[in-house]
Amino acid sequence: MSGVTIYQVAQAAGVSPSTVSNLLNGRPGRMLPQTRKRVEEAITQLGYRPNRAARQLRTGRIQVIGLVVPSVANPFWGTFARHLEGAALAEGYHVLLCNSERDPARERQYVEELWSDGIRGIVLCSSLPSLEHIMPLVHQGLSLVAFDRTAQAGDPPSLVNISVDNVIGSQLATRHLLELGHERIAFVSGSVRSVNRRERYRGFTDALSDAGLDPQQAIVWSGASEEPYGDLDVAGLGRTAVRDLLAGDRRPTAIVAINDMCALGISAGIRDAGLEVGRDISVVGFDDIVLADLASPALTTVRQPLADMAAEAFAQLRERLTGDAPVGHSMLVRPELVVRASTGPAR
Template identity: 40%
Template sequence: MANIRDVARHAGVSVSSVSNVLNGRSDQMRLATLERIRQAMQELNYHPNRVAQQLKTGQAKMIGLLVPSIVNPSFAVLTREVDRAAKARQYRVLLGNTYRQEDEEQAFLEDMFAHGVQGVIVAASAMERPHFANAARLGLVMVNYDSRMPSDALLGNQPFDSVSMDNVAAGRMAAEHLIERGCRQLAFVTEAFLTISRAHKIEGFFSAVRDHGLTDNARVIEGKALAAYGDTEMTELGRTLAAKVLQQAPRPDGIVAINDALGIGLMAGLRDAGVRIPQDISVIGIDNIPLADLVHPALTSVMPPLTEMVAVMVERLLARIENPSITPGEFLFPPRLITRHSVIDSTEP
């Protein structure tokens, strides 16, 4: 197997010249010399040892992404968008499934350090946990996605950026849409273990029903997943919760699902019980995953501007890696309603 000295000998240049090419320092090099080195690398089938380069520089052209579970469609879409944004900047993504478990999160942070990763996007995790603050003190740049920190977190000295959809506005928007379409018995259906973002969506839901004088007509219906938080089983949980919805008296005519995956499962369970959607019960989700437009009826959903949010996350991550003195900030994005066919149209006869 060829090494850097073989390439230098084959091209008739010094080892330092080959090293300059490998490390992107060829701007002052004659084009003929650069071409000879590239040709020698190709003819010798030489591939630089990226691990050795990383050890030498202490850096890696990688960013980290920690998600609760790639099985959850919302986090699968997030992963795709982060990967696209990173590749556009010649970075790769090191992915970790944490299942929101502290030991998994800590182990992955240690892995990131070991691989020379300097920046990590952490999705939907409790960022007040001490291992995140410890990692930040050791120099790891982090962006917190979809889990806004409390205002008094870390004594007002938040060490990472926060990027989130306005989940209070999302819950409010979903409830407002159902009310505008004539629904009066409202329910918010969710997994029982509340995260910050889930709690904010419920807060927005109740703010809308209060404004319309429907507080006595609104309730939360929840179910416990087999695994904590339910990230890997939202569709199945939604299907199971259909029976609980139908046991309510009076029965809801409008439902906000905590996310699209649960909403799709819920619609399946309601259809199995002979309920017509949206004629009998309207359903709206939150997230706007690609599958929402493919089920029948297509699911109305509240959408985060994910592409724009990911662009901000990656840009902030790389900017703060380059300049650690940049003060972390909070970036809150407004949601948008995507209307389809799972909510009744009260204007139709």
Template identity: 35%
Template sequence: MGFTIKDVAERAGVSPATVSRVLNGQQRYIRPETRERVLRAVQELGYLPDRRAQALRRRRTGVIGVLTPDISNPFFSLLVRGVEHEARAHGYSVLICDSQNAPEGEDRAIDALLRERVDGVIVTSVRADNTKLLKFLSKGIALVVADRPLTHLDVPTVTVDNVRDGYKLTKHLLALGYERLAFIQGPPDTATALGRWTGYLQALREHDLEPPKGAVVSGDFTFEGGYRAAKRLLRRLGAFDAIVAANDLMALGALYALRERGIAVPDELGLAGFDDIPMASWVHPRLTTVAIPAYRIGKEAMKLLCACVRTDADKVRHRVLPTRLVVGESCRPSRR
């Protein structure tokens, strides 16, 4: 059935040790003719080394794990893609664990990653304070946090400045003439959602404004959640002149709810989000949003992880990537 290194050795008339040496690119100290024979045997049998046996013997698996709250969220699937691309370049393969946006799912995923003995982990946690992540560190597994900073752990981190983004977007809307900005929040225990909310509040305060009464509702970062949140908001129609959603997916859900009710965007209500996921530019009107470089976040996180693994000098490095305000057509140019 499956051939082992012994089969190859036998066929080539050498010892397993030699086969291993040939395959692992030990260039020197191998007679060309021997190498030739081994490679031919490998070829003929279609031999592929057993990764699990390799991992057991070498003290590393060559696998890094990425813990994501929701892979079907385009933002994270882009981030993962960034990780994968960089990982491949370094010879790692990636194991994706989806926590389904649930703390229990996250704990399960962490155990799975520990059992798999991954060499490192890139995590965007559901909760900002998951202490179970400490397990990685205590077992000497490199850990890098992407996108969502943790409160209790000082580890390398690749993020954006969510407060600044929230502030930036809100200021933009205020500058356009909007004054009563409804807000659809994200999960309250993620730093991302919290940061954007904080920035929003800051900007309002600067204009001596407050969130309109009853026009702040909670969501869960999904399209459906945004849709439901918007429906709740619409009961207070008139209390606000624009909606800011804590991410694009919810903004799109809101857009759907508005269209359902026949409310024109941006003519009757402004709408904005965060992330600039591909779909944000596919809809009409093109969503005004803040572009978060998800792919680059993943890529940089992987780079940091490699640095951690190589030089285990754990000088904690944080990288904060720049973002860009994307002016779409979902907020009208100016009020007058």
């Protein structure tokens, strides 16, 4: 039930609004146990949810923004959340984190709940091509920063897009392997329906074309996962990909992975087969998560300047929340190839 007030809860419980307020604000000691029980039952029955914005106005507490990521099971998103929170805390803001698994329905539900809590600014990281599922709230005034997503047709004029140049990043990874003499290069991903993954795939095929190879003959593995995007166990997806690729007619000598977690799973699959990463099969990741340099062998990857991008995402969101920047903005950041031991000359 939406729009339930503290006064309706008080009436249903047979108490004063101040009694309900005491319970909501962590002061249950001011009432009898049976009174507390009645208030809690009324809150549950009516589906009452405290209005965070109103509470902030009364108490003068800090502001809150929302962060929706695919899954913090990938350390990339955990690191991004930490950098964003650091930038927010420095300006007196807190961050509420949600994991959407790139599910539009789940994403919409989270955004609606954040909005009903009085949160008016959200950093959204799903990289879905369409944002129609949350457009009603954007039209009502929700400030939105889309991270890891370039501008798309149909985006609202107020939207901010911040992304690394995924096309260039994937080109850097693929050209590195081509320069090492590899020609049978595989591209491994889950679904390529998200904007960032489409761009990484495009960078891969562009690099092959530039080298005179036919992209139509490229070895591409997108999996048969029941997950629409393969975010929950992307390392397992990489491990499965290696088994399939090694069982095929055209065994690759090198693999470009959609991200570092996938690359680490690929490396594990190569070892499962009794082969050596970097000698028998080269592997390149994308993101440069903290585990990349700790892996054995250390992972060649494409680095995103995550701390700077997170700071910019918060700065852009804060400007819109304070009314200083009502128009949209797009920012594309150049990535960097980091060469480590997981890549070597073609054998």
